Amino acid sequence: MNKLLFSILFVGISIFMVSCGDDDSQQKDPGVIEIEFDNIALVNGVQRQLSLVTPGSADYNYTNGMGQDFNINLLRYYISNIKLEGPNGEVFEDHVHVEASGTEGIYLVDESDLSTGVITLNDVPAGEYNKITFTVGVEENGVQEGAAGGNLDPATCNMFWNWNSGYIAVKFEGQSPVSAGGTSGSETLDANNQKGILYHIGGWRDVDGTAFVYNNKTLSFDFDTNARVENGQQPHVHMVFDVLTLFNGVNMIDFTGNNNVHKPVDGVPAAENIPGAFAFDHIHQ
């Protein structure tokens, strides 16, 4: 009786497995898609490539929404939890994996190294994609796993807050002649620099019923055309981040006060400008 039951089960499972295999072989091989984050300054509707200045430079090449001149020494941010979706139900989630040996699925875009702006996603199921979702910042799944290597290595990322353990989402450093001064904790400027404008925007604790300040932003954008992923095709999705909107978005940032931002609550006004600073631009198929 038992033998019979086993035989039936065995045959059944074999058929099931073979039929599954058949389905798989009809599917196209997974492919690669690149997501590029290009930092820009949107001046009078025209996209301009960002230019960083040497820390301390008196060359002020940008102006915020309040007419205050400024320049940029450093711009760096985390992109994580990338998800792609398509019109026919395609879904690809780039899983976050955090180990001492390295970090997957969390990317650090640094304007001083343009190659960091290009994120290559491998093993994306073949199909069409027309929507991207990602988080600006590092969520609980990147913090509560403990000490991590790669992009999250606290010794090398220059994005870790040791007193309030977690990662800065967006780090901006520059100078403005109208600055109220104060550059404690700057990566690029001396502590006695009087013109610093530092915006270290972070805060990952997202707990219902508490007042923890959560400054990470999860954003979704539709593409204007479908990106087609298949063997031999490597679509390139071009996203932009406009630094001017960081200071001139839903909130006007005034460099004459609260210009030395190092804790979550102080970073809220600039953090609320982050969603408007990102935009989908175009796709190269």
Next chain:
Amino acid sequence: MERIILIIALGVLFFTSCQKDDDSPKTSLYELKRPDYFPEIAYPIEKNPITQEGFELGKKLFNDARLSLDNSVACSNCHVKGVAFTDPQHNPSVGIFDQTGTRNAPMIANMAFQSEFLWDGGVSHLDFVSVFAIENEKEMGEELGHVVQKLNDISEYPSLFKNAFPEIDTITSPYMLQAIAQYMLLLVSDNAKYDRVQRGEDSFSTQEMEGLQIFEQKCANCHSGALFKNGEFMNNGLDSVFTDVGRELISAQESDLGKFKVPSLRNVMLTSPYMHDGRFKSIEEVMEHYRSGVKPSNSLAIELNNNGQLGIPLTDEEIEKLILFLETLTDYEFISNPIF
């Protein structure tokens, strides 16, 4: 009758020796064990399994002053084993260039069972606790990246790391932090008289028992459970005006102004000075604070305000008995454990 006793004694001997043979000392000594009356282990131990090599590397790092900017301050400067890894010398503790900090060095014990660290709970994972101390400009004042570079250049460290973490060729910060965490994870204090009573191996004296009853009635709301802490942040009435905002720095919640983590009372008779800023030198001063020194403020713990009567009513005799009970929380095996 004598023969029966002899047989039993031999049996016990045999059994004991068998147990020793079965448990290789390596695995048992370096395994994190949770007494069944302790809270659950909060640390994700599967991410960083403890080994003898990892633990001993962590211990070496904990005692190495080269982790500080001027090579003068090790973790163990302010966390001294003989007093349950607190600082008996200085109040507050002294960091590089003889700077004093603003907060009292807390006990390092039973870290495996906790998920919020520092007096304000700003650190939420044990791995990151040491980053705070290393980078704090008044403590060890060093950049984590520079510490890693120093370790790679000190001839003995690369091979010690390789032994502890065979997958690596170059030392990086996460492995250093994991090694120090392995050391701290095994610092479990569970062998005080209180624990022996819990296990049925000992019993309280009459006065200790009376002390326990007073403790349960007047202290255990906040100093609760096997760790004698409730995991919360509270204002125990030290001040009405706060020079240190405490938990509010992390939570950005005004109602948390002047609140600090309720500390464990294990080994409390060893861990003077007391309070987040180390303002009280003796346990008697602490008792007197709760009896007559509690100051009003909006965030004062409700347990210390009985319809406008601030503090906890305590007689001298009750204080004496409380202290006798607190002495049963001293874990002499913990502070003299040769592997720590």
